[in-house]
Amino acid sequence: MIYSDRSVGKQDEDTGIKKGKLTREMILEKAAALFNTRGYFGASMSDLMAATGLEKGGIYNHFASKDELALEAFDYAVKINGRIVIGELSKHVHAVDKLTAFVTAFGSMAGHSPIPGGCPLLNSAIECDDAHPEMKERVQKAINKVLNGLEGIISNGIATGEVRKDVDAAAEARVIFTTIEGGIMLSRLLDDAKIMNTVSEHLFRHIRLLGS
């Protein structure tokens, strides 16, 4: 009986932990969408309660503060988007094809993004550059990771002879990233998907010219 009781207790505990994890994940998912559409300062605790269907205490059970939730929701959004982009890149071998796939995958956030509200890197960068140092640092790290990834693709391409030797990998990584982000901003503001197509076509031509 003792063993049996223990076993049931363990099962309840496991179910409790599993349920807690699911709730935490649900909060992160809803919060990521809310912060990405309304912004960190624009989304209130009441908005978060309405979106999650939880009381304030239910949210604070999992996150110590709105700030902690915002930082983790940002990481969550970056992880979800990152997986999609990396998945698309992994389908290609040639550096020029990888860069082209990056533009398509990343630029798709101008339309229906997995986390509603467009690109969380862009949104958080703009909101936090002057107003939220901790979030700014988080966004800097995430963007530097993307820039390093792009730079790595170009550098490898130069090493394998797929990309011209005179190409400045760091500069091109920055040009590609900033052009996409500007395109996402304008497409979303003017509700016009054709703008992202125009900007992507421009980048496709530019990327082809980097090839050797």
Next chain:
Amino acid sequence: MIYSDRSVGKQDEDTGIKKGKLTREMILEKAAALFNTRGYFGASMSDLMAATGLEKGGIYNHFASKDELALEAFDYAVKINGRIVIGELSKHVHAVDKLTAFVTAFGSMAGHSPIPGGCPLLNSAIECDDAHPEMKERVQKAINKVLNGLEGIISNGIATGEVRKDVDAAAEARVIFTTIEGGIMLSRLLDDAKIMNTVSEHLFRHIRLLGS
């Protein structure tokens, strides 16, 4: 005596109107800087009171609501920046030189912008695209004016033979504008002026290729 009294009364009235106008202008200037750094949702009435040195009533004397103030502060910021950019453009005649001057003047907002906080078009676009329809409409109009201006320079350039006949003026206006805005975002986030230089150099090369 009656005339003299009237004359003094008129003078007081004039001084009162002038003082009111100065106060209104001061509120707009401080509010534009505050909204451009902290965002519309991030800047509170207390922040506005601290920045202007006025009580709430002193601000509401001139603006019916925080919303009205935000919309007028946006117009104020756009007017100040617009004057600088148009001033720089007017120094040039050739379409390619005008486009190059646009990149330099507009891109300078990555550093010390006349309205602190970077580009108000970019900041307001990101904050309001999903969260503030009235401001979104205001930003759309302002950005469309810039895009039409750029498109006009390119179209004129095609007409005068300064720009290649096969150039798509509307597409190029969008590419130039989005690339600059992306550059401003990344420069400000990473506190690195070199990024705006990299992006500008890329655009200078691209613009030279538009020339016939």
